[in-house]
Amino acid sequence: MTAYLKRKADDYLDRWLADADRKPLIVKGPRQVGKTATIRRFAERHYDNLVEINFAEEPKYKSITADGYDAASIIRNISLIDPSKRFEPGRTLIFFDELQDHPDIATALKFLKLDGRFDVICSGSMLGVNYNAIESNSVGYKSDYNMHSLDFEEFLWARGYGEDTREDMLSCLCEARPFSRTQMDVFGSLFLDYCTLGGMPEVVSTFTAKNTFEGTLQLQRQLVLDYSEDIRKYADGMDQARILNVFNHIPVQLSKENKKFQISKVASGARFKDYRGCVEWLESSGMTLICRCLQFPQLPLKGNYDENKFKIYFADSGLFVSMLDDEASDDLRANRNLGIYKGALYESIVAEALSKSGYGLYYFKKDNSTLEEDFFVRTRNHLVPVEAKARGGKTKSMRTLIGSGAYPDIRFGIKLSAGNIGSSNHVFTMPHFTAFLLRDLLKAYDEGTAPLLDNPER
Structure with a gap:
């Protein structure tokens, strides 16, 4: 197993978690700069449960918005597809990966924020290309972070x-x-x-x-x-x-x-x-x-x-x-x-x-x-x-x-x-x-x- 490389994003995520009024976070950046590994590492350190959904590898999860964008519908549909995923309020991070393959999920960020029971992080490698749609669907209810490949430090x-x-x-x-x-x-x-x-x-x-x-x-x-x-x-x-x-x-x-x-x-x-x-x-x-x-x-x-x-x-x-x-x-x-x-x-x-x-x-x-x-x-x-x-x-x-x-x-x-x-x-x-x-x-x-x-x- 490849050893985890410490990243500056680690400190940013810790600061995000320390904010009592934190909003769903969208981590943007080109492919293979370490977004997924960094978010998983963060989840291991701070949460009992990680609910990870990769829209590129598991397109079946695109249907979770079929019944609406409210938190209850989203969580119910995720559980129907995979009943092993655990949702414990205050102890669960929901991680939507490859957001560019299902930008529609961004509409749900407002409702997940208002629901308040779970922290949410999204990431994707080509978000800039379709970001106008994501921006309009979640304005005021998200934070953004740009991640790059390693700098010299x-x-x-x-x-x-x-x-x-x-x-x-x-x-x-x-x-x-x-x-x-x-x-x-x-x-x-x-x-x-x-x-x-x-x-x-x-x-x-x-x-x-x-x-x-x-x-x-x-x-x-x-x-x-x-x-x-x-x-x-x-x-x-x-x-x-x-x-x-x-x-x-x-x-x-x-x-x-x-x-x-x-x-x-x-x-x-x-x-x-x-x-x-x-x-x-x-x-x-x-x-x-x-x-x-x-x-x-x-x-x-x-x-x-x-x-x-x-x-x-x-x-x-x-x-x-x-x-x-x-x-x-x-x-x-x-x-x-x-x-x-x-x-x-x-x-x-x-x-x-x-x-x-x-x-x-x-x-x-x-x-x-x-x-x-x-x-x-x-x-x-x-x-x-x-x-x-x-x-x-x-x-x-x-x-x-x-x-x-x-x-x-x-x-x-x-x-x-x-x-x-x-x-x-x-x-x-x-x-x-x-x-x-x-x-x-x-x-x-x-x-x-x-x-x-x-x-x-x-």
Whole structure:
């Protein structure tokens, strides 16, 4: 039996349970990120009875709403189908899995909440695609939680590191105190492992159990096949082929110097208006991340972008790595060499870290100019450009944004690279493996406990 991997969702579920007025919870996220295992583990720790219904594996349970959506009808019909399921008020968790196969059950959440005898959690892998119906059927009577594959901190937990590792790393960043040589070597090596594997629990568990990459590429490629099958199952009509085309072209387009996703490269004669819905479908499914091009680098970020210009990243870097050609994948595992994909992988992993930290993704490319910035986040008062460098290198565009009076919201920038912690000319440098801490670092900056730079203007 595969050992359970500790997840950040564990703490969220505990907080949900501690809320006396908790509502039915819907856990959203792409397939195989660990939703079911996490919810089962939570149920084992806190309930005497778990009533688990999987609408994909047991379609007979779709009939439980046939007599209405009130709690009594739902519970009666579940018991008729399987009389062994136990319903003890205050001691039972009802778990509806694969909600996307029976979104109609969302209408019952209101009545189960009003009934109040049982806690309810739902989950599904393609909820974003049909979520409008679910939202309208349960508005005001549910809570939502987005679950992702493991971030680097969770990967460190899987490798045996404790929660104090986070505090140690963050204190170095807040104090602008460089990591020791040993820390750089150890965490740098672990981060390369994470880049290669991604954060899918089964892949990480296999690697941890064997302490080698043996079998991990096959698992990653099976995940890609499973995602492709989901597209065929849940997408409608002609969009299936178009969505698959977009999905399969992501690694190719990320490997180019201009990483902007170009619909014209997907298929002969492809037009943006015919593919807009396909890009949105993949984003809603949780398979991909969309990084939108700002119209101008200034606050606010929301609404300040060109909807026709964007980059597409995979929500998990392991999918990206598995879709490289065999030679590139083998070289990465054996020699830690990415070749032409090096810049793309580090940019992808930073996008993934920012997204998992709760940031929206934005970049900027000035027309008819070389001025381009990978990402933007914000502090309370300032817009902060973020650049992902494979090794080191200069940050010409970032320095232009900081030094020019044309961008008043920008006072300093963050460079993520293979180098140590440092600061120069209003650019704060931090190692790739600390990307998951960026939100905490900027929060500390706002609170005055992380100076970041030698002389930043607050």
